Structures are given as structure tokens and as C-alpha cells.
Amino acid sequence: MDGIADVIGGGLRVLFCGINPGLMSATTGHHFARPGNRFWPALQLSGFTSRQLMPAEQQELLDYRLGITNVVDRPSAKAAELTRAELVAGGENLTAKVLTYQPEWLAVLGVTAYRDAFAERNAAVGKQDRTIGTTRVWVLPNPSGLNAHYTLPKLADAFAELERVS
Template sequence: MDGIADVIGPGLRVLFCGINPGLMSAETGHHFARPGNRFWPALHQGGFTPRQLRPDEQQELLNYRLGITNVVERPSARADELSRAEFIAGGERLVERVLKYQPEWLAVVGVTAYRDAFGERKARMGRQERMIGSTRVWILPNPSGLNAHYTLPKLAAAFAALQEIS
């Protein structure tokens, strides 16, 4: 199983970056495809889209100047199956994509993935000091159903905070 294609192009307002494709995403070719994943509801409730998109409608994100990529391309059932080396290599590839497409914001969904990919052990949610070229960086909570600490209303509020300044 290979990774899945990015939803990306020039002129993006926000490029969302998942940790890596889950097995269902790899099978379907759609980002955040598992029914329990709260990315699509949080994206809508956070004000980025006028309605809740389905994973198979991911290309519509480009109409809203939004995109999706992943830190690590290799699919897995859980993010904790990935090695630190995969995160570091994924961070390097992510920087290349960001420099190529120059979105206004890169929003990484998962603080641990961000810390591992960029070696910033003390990074917290929200806006980061780091910039990649002219792209500002923001960390959002992981929308996976495994991240039960963040309820959908909390996730939507975190997405809304980025939406308000992007």
C-alpha cells in the first residue's frame, strides 16, 4: 500500500497536514476517510467550508483555497507505528512541498507529529514561531477518534481560531 495523493495547488490559504494516511484512507485514496475521524466536521464547524464535505469530495477543498498533505506517506493503523526517522524524513519532504506551493499557512494536525518532524520538543498548539519561506505554521489537535481528549466542539474551536486569522 502506498501513500495517497496530496490535494494541493498554488495559491492556498491553508495547507492542512495530517500525520500519515490511515489504512482506510490508503484503501480509498481519500484523506481522513475513517468514519470516526473528525477532520471534516471540524473543518466545517470551524468555518472553513460552507457545508461538511465527505472524504470523497476532498478535491473541492481547492475551491476554498485549502489543501491536504501528510507528514509521513506510509499508511498505518496508528501513528505510533511510525518511526522517528520517518517523521524527520517526512518533515524534510513537507518543507519541500511548502516551499514549492507557498500556502499562506501550514496547519499540522497533531502536535506530537510536528514535534517529531521538526525537532521542536516544546511546541504547543496554535501559531508557531517557525516559518517555512513565507508560510506561517499553526498546530491543530489531531482529529482522530483516538484523540478523545479533544471533543468535536473543542476541535471545531481550534479550527475556528486558525480560520479567523487566515
């Protein structure tokens, strides 16, 4: 099982970056495909999209000047299965993508993955000091249903904070 294709292009407001594809996403070829994942509802509730898109409609994100990629391409059942070395290498690959496409914002979905990928041990959810070229960086909570710290309303609020500045 390989990774899944990025939804990416020039002129993006925000490039959302998941940690890595889940097994259902790898099987379907669609980002955040697992039914319990809150990415798609949070996008709509926060105002990034006018309606809740289905994973199979992911290409429509480009119409909103949004995109999706992952830190690590290798699918797994849980992000905890990734090694620190994979996350560091993924951070390097992500940096290259950001420099190529130059979105206004990179939004990494998972603070722990961001900390490992970019050696930012004290990073917290929200705007980061780091930039990649001209791209500003924001960390959002992981939208996985396994992230019990964030209910859908709290997750949507975190997304909305980025939507207001992007």
C-alpha cells in the same frame, strides 16, 4: 499499500497536514476517510467550508483555497507505528512541498508529530514561531477519533482560531 495523493495547488490559504494516512484512507485514496475521524466535521463547524464535505469530495477543498498532505506517506493503523526517522524525513519532504506551493499557512494536525518532524520539543497547539519561506505554521490537534483529549466542539474551536487569522 502506498500513500495517497495530495490535494494541493498554488494560492492556498491553508495546507492541512495529517500525520500519515490511515488504512481506510489508503484503501479509498481519500484523506481522513475513517468514519470516526473529525477532520471533515471540524472544517465545516469552524467555518473553513460552508458544508461538511465527504472524503470523496476532497478535491473541492481547492475551491476554498485549502489543501491536504501528510507528514509521512506510509499508511498505518495508528500514527504511533511511525518511527522518529520517518517523521524527520517527512518533515524535510513537507518543507520542500511548502516551499514549492507557498501556502499562507501550514496547519500540522498533531502536536507530537510536529514536535518530532521539526525538532520542536516544546511546541504546543496554536501559532508557531517557525515559518517555512513565507508560510506561517500552526499546529492543530489530531482529529482522529482516538484523540480523546479533544471533543468535536473543542476541535472545531481550535480550527476556528486558525480560520479567523487565515
